Amino acid sequence: MSGRGSATMRCVLLALNSPGYRSLALGYLRAYAEEDTALAGRVGFETLDLDTAVDPWWAAWRVLGLEPDVLGVSVTCWNARSVYELCRIVRAARPECTIVLGGPEVGPVAEQVLAEHPEVDVVVRGEGELTFAALLTELEHTGAVRRCDGVTVRHGDRIVSTPDRGLVADLDLLPSPYLTGVLQPVDGGAYLETYRGCPHRCAYCFEGKGYGRIRSFGDERIKAEIDLVAGAPGVHSFSFIDPVFNLTDGRLAKLAQWLEPHAAHGTRLHTIEVDIERIDDDAAALLRRAGVSSVETGPQTIGEAALDACSRSFDAERFADGVAALARHGISTECDLIVGLPGDDVCDFLAGLRFVFGLDPGIVQSSTLHVLPGTALWERGHEMGLEFDREPPHEIIATRDIGFRDLRRAEVLARSLQSTYRARV
Amino acid sequence: MLIGAEPFRHPQLPSVVAAARSAGCQRIGVETDAVALRSEQNAHGSISAGIRHLRVRILAGTPGLHDALVGTPGALDASMLGVDTFRACAASADLPVDTVAEIPLCRHNVHDAPTAVGLAVQHGFDRVVLRVADAGIGIASSMPWVRAACDTGVVNGVWVEVDGLPFCVLPGHELHVADLLRERAGAKSPACGACALDDLCGGAAAGTAPDQLSDLDPSRIDARWAERVARARGAR
Numbered sequence: 001m002s003g004r005g006s007a008t009m010r011c012v013l014l015a016l017n018s019p020g021y022r023s024l025a026l027g028y029l030r031a032y033a034e035e036d037t038a039l040a041g042r043v044g045f046e047t048l049d050l051d052t053a054v055d056p057w058w059a060a061w062r063v064l065g066l067e068p069d070v071l072g073v074s075v076t077c078w079n080a081r082s083v084y085e086l087c088r089i090v091r092a093a094r095p096e097c098t099i100v101l102g103g104p105e106v107g108p109v110a111e112q113v114l115a116e117h118p119e120v121d122v123v124v125r126g127e128g129e130l131t132f133a134a135l136l137t138e139l140e141h142t143g144a145v146r147r148c149d150g151v152t153v154r155h156g157d158r159i160v161s162t163p164d165r166g167l168v169a170d171l172d173l174l175p176s177p178y179l180t181g182v183l184q185p186v187d188g189g190a191y192l193e194t195y196r197g198c199p200h201r202c203a204y205c206f207e208g209k210g211y212g213r214i215r216s217f218g219d220e221r222i223k224a225e226i227d228l229v230a231g232a233p234g235v236h237s238f239s240f241i242d243p244v245f246n247l248t249d250g251r252l253a254k255l256a257q258w259l260e261p262h263a264a265h266g267t268r269l270h271t272i273e274v275d276i277e278r279i280d281d282d283a284a285a286l287l288r289r290a291g292v293s294s295v296e297t298g299p300q301t302i303g304e305a306a307l308d309a310c311s312r313s314f315d316a317e318r319f320a321d322g323v324a325a326l327a328r329h330g331i332s333t334e335c336d337l338i339v340g341l342p343g344d345d346v347c348d349f350l351a352g353l354r355f356v357f358g359l360d361p362g363i364v365q366s367s368t369l370h371v372l373p374g375t376a377l378w379e380r381g382h383e384m385g386l387e388f389d390r391e392p393p394h395e396i397i398a399t400r401d402i403g404f405r406d407l408r409r410a411e412v413l414a415r416s417l418q419s420t421y422r423a424r425v
Numbered sequence: 426m427l428i429g430a431e432p433f434r435h436p437q438l439p440s441v442v443a444a445a446r447s448a449g450c451q452r453i454g455v456e457t458d459a460v461a462l463r464s465e466q467n468a469h470g471s472i473s474a475g476i477r478h479l480r481v482r483i484l485a486g487t488p489g490l491h492d493a494l495v496g497t498p499g500a501l502d503a504s505m506l507g508v509d510t511f512r513a514c515a516a517s518a519d520l521p522v523d524t525v526a527e528i529p530l531c532r533h534n535v536h537d538a539p540t541a542v543g544l545a546v547q548h549g550f551d552r553v554v555l556r557v558a559d560a561g562i563g564i565a566s567s568m569p570w571v572r573a574a575c576d577t578g579v580v581n582g583v584w585v586e587v588d589g590l591p592f593c594v595l596p597g598h599e600l601h602v603a604d605l606l607r608e609r610a611g612a613k614s615p616a617c618g619a620c621a622l623d624d625l626c627g628g629a630a631a632g633t634a635p636d637q638l639s640d641l642d643p644s645r646i647d648a649r650w651a652e653r654v655a656r657a658r659g660a661r
Contacts, residue, residue: 346600347653409579409600416584419551423477423523424451 009043009140012068014086016059016079019051020189024241025074025103025128027177032129034182035175038137047182056082060089068097070139072132075103077372080392084117091119098139102128104206105392108374110152114159121145123152127196129174131165171196172218178225185229188270190238192229194222194255198243202300203310203376204341204369207243214247223258230262237268237293245272245295246283256286263291271296271334277315279322284329294362295326296334302352305343309384311376316355323359332362339410340369340396342377342384346410349402353414357421364421366414368407369396426454426480433461442474454478456527458500459507468507468514472522479524481508481550486540494533505548512549526550530589531559535567538574546581553578557589560632564594564640575601589630591617593645602627614638 013030015023030045046066050059063071063086071090075083087099102124106113110123122145124131131150138148145153150165168174177183178192197214198207229238246252259269269292276297279287287295299314301307307314323333335356339349349366356364371377371388381388385400398404427445432438432455445453455471459481462468481504485491491501508524515522526545530538538555545553555574571587575598578585587601595602613628616638620626629641 345649345653405597406600412579412582413584413600415582416552419521420452420478420523422521424521425446425453425475425477 008041009069009136010067011043011045011070011072011136012063012066013045013047013072013074014050014059014063015048015074016050016052016054016082018078019053020186021051021191022049022183022186022189023047023074024177024183024191024193026072027183028174029072029102029128029132031175031177031180031182033133033136034180036133036137039133039140042140043136052079052082054082056085057089060086060093063090064093068094070098070100070136072100072102075101075105077105077370077393080105084119087117087119098122098145100124100132100135102132105373108206108378111159111161114152114154121154125150125152125161126165127167130168167212167215169215171215172221176221176225178228179221185232185235185238187235188237190229190232190235191241192222192225192238193217193241194251195242195247199247200243201311201376203380204300204338204371206372206374219254222255226258226262230259230267236266237270239270240272243273244275246274246278246287249283252283252286256290259290263289267291268293270294273297274322276322276326276333277318279325281325281328284325284331287326287331288329292331294332294334296336297322298336299352299356300336300338301341301344301348302355303341303344303348306341306348307343309343310341320359323361327361333359334363334365335359335361337364337366337414338369339366339414340386340399340402340407342381342386342399343401344399345401346406349410349414353417357417364418366411366418368411370394371396426456426478428456431458431461433457433467439470439474442471442476446475450475452477454480454523456480456482457507458482458504459511460500460503462507462511463503465510465514468510469518471511472514472518472520477520477522479508479511479522480527481524482527482529483541483544484529485534485537486542486544487537490534490537501544505544508548508550523552524550526553528553528555529558530555530562530567530571532562535562535570538570539577542574542577542583542585543581546578546583550583553583553585555585555587557587557630560630560634560637562637564590564629564633564637568594571595572598588627591626591628591641592647592650593620593626593642594640596645596647599647599650616641 013026015026017023026047030047033039034045048062073083090097090099098121099119100122101113101120106123107125110125113123114120122135131148134148135145135151138145145151149163152159152161178185195214195216197212199214229235269290272292272295274295274297299319300312302314326333337352337356371381371386371394377386387397389395389397396407398407427441429435442453453475455476457479459479462471483491484494488501492498512522512524528538528541542553555571572595575585585601590602592599592602612631614631614633617628620643
């Protein structure tokens with residue numbers, strides 16, 4: 001490849017989302033890149049927000065119709081198989097296209113991804129905004145990616161990882177995908193981000209993404225995003241991707257103050273993730289004022305061994321008090337449980353189900369453990385007795401405490417119990 | 426749960442359901458043959474009234490066998506049509522319902538248990554309960570059918586619960602037998618009282634024939650299950 005001269009480089013950004021959603025990650029990437037003066041007038045962007053039900057061959061048809069010079073794809077464990085198939089098709093049909101992957105499924109295992117997928121040219125590791133823009137700049141000038149920090153690339157037949165790029169210290173330097181108009185809010189599918197990182201270090205989770213400390217967007221920007229999304233025509237509900245909405249009491253109060261005017265007009269927040277053990281009547285009242293109609297929380301497990309193995313804490317009384325406080329304020333709680341955590345046997349999982357059903361929270365949801373790249377379980381799974389599928393979505397196959405057949409039985413039993421619970425007037 | 430010979434033949438059923446709702450009941454169910462629900466009017470009316478749970482007795486998955494056991498030609502097809510209509514009405518109203526197939530097991534139908542589970546899967550049941558109802562059922566000879574029925578359910582995503590059989594006759598299928606999430610429907614066989622694991626196991630049904638008790642063998646119980654059940658019971 002060589003420098004492009006005066007022709008505008010065509011960059012297609014692709015996400016295969018859960019139905020109804022738009023990729024916030026791609027929105028951030030594009031918003032930053034479009035304001036990067038080094039790229040101004042030299043790179044044109046097109047975003048394809050498709051959903052996971054789309055056949056990868058048809059997704060490739062859409063991509064190839066745009067004749068991309070660069071294809072950037074956001075990869076999660078849920079869409080990875082389809083993404084890899086799509087990349088093989090695009091590589092074969094348009095070999096001159098530079099294919100770049102990023103996201104939590106590929107960043108932590110970038111070298112492995114390139115080794116196993118010759119159709120992929122570059123993997124962006126960590127936060128993508130600055131890295132992707134720098135990558136495009138280098139590509140546009142030189143036709144290759146060699147010096148950009150934060151990527152893993154091929155140099156001939158070698159796979160090379162450049163130095164990690166530091167995290168963005170001031171998140172407000174990242175243009176808002178909503179305020180720039182890059183992302184249009186859709187009813188029920190718009191998500192806002194008020195901070196990056198997570199106060200918890202659950203061994204199965206990649207919410208923190210290795211970010212370490214928590215970094216927040218500024219108050220003024222958050223309020224502006226809320227006003228824009230909540231005020232958008234046709235938007236009656238939206239949500240936040242923050243792993244803990246009630247990160248601090250002060251933060252919750254501020255958010256409630258900003259959201260309340262929109263709640264008064266009927267706008268609702270759905271499935272906000274909260275730390276339920278810190279919810280009391282005051283916090284529940286704030287959530288109600290903010291328009292929250294439902295929250296999502298754990299306990300994920302109540303088994304002592306699993307809690308210890310996953311670096312989680314659990315206080316049954318405080319958990320129950322939190323659910324009750326929310327119920328008093330008309331907010332339903334979705335209680336989540338995971339089957340297959342290290343240290344849990346089937347009876348531990350069933351005990352967890354008994355506990356949450358006993359609270360009558362509104363919604364009970366269980367899922368099978370998926371061991372995700374970048375998590376502590378991915379690193380230590382073998383020593384913890386976890387056998388999981390190395391292929392995405394990395395579902396647990398068996399553990400030291402639950403065999404394959406009993407895991408499948410537990411899944412079916414849990415679904416049956418949830419059906420019984422859900423069926424009510 | 427409203428039970429009886431056939432609740433849908435009771436003229437006061439609507440007012441009973443209304444009274445239950447007024448009293449604050451949120452989960453209202455009916456134990457029925459579902460024949461009356463073939464009528465969309467009845468199905469819609471039931472759902473509107475607040476019925477969300479159906480427990481439907483199926484004696485076999487093979488129509489000829491079921492019909493012969495209940496003594497009515499066409500009975501199974503009529504029941505299944507009622508279930509389908511009820512579920513379709515609920516779906517059109519976007520209301521969640523829960524349907525359970527109750528299969529009383531006896532020496533005449535145990536061999537048909539896998540087929541009955543298959544029928545339940547086909548008609549969208551959420552759960553199947555195999556309930557040992559025959560003190561003279563051959564435990565040892567029945568277990569392959571019971572195991573096959575459980576496995577048929579699991580591979581098709583429908584949970585099969587077994588009531589009236591102890592762990593020791595279904596090694597490897599303990600989860601289907603474990604009563605960790607429900608209270609036992611009836612008393613245990615007195616023979617189980619002599620077993621060292623009596624306080625851990627649901628045991629054989631109270632009326633189990635003495636000649637069947639030799640099939641019970643506590644040594645077959647997986648020690649890990651015994652430990653888990655003990656821990657779970659201690660936590661209750």
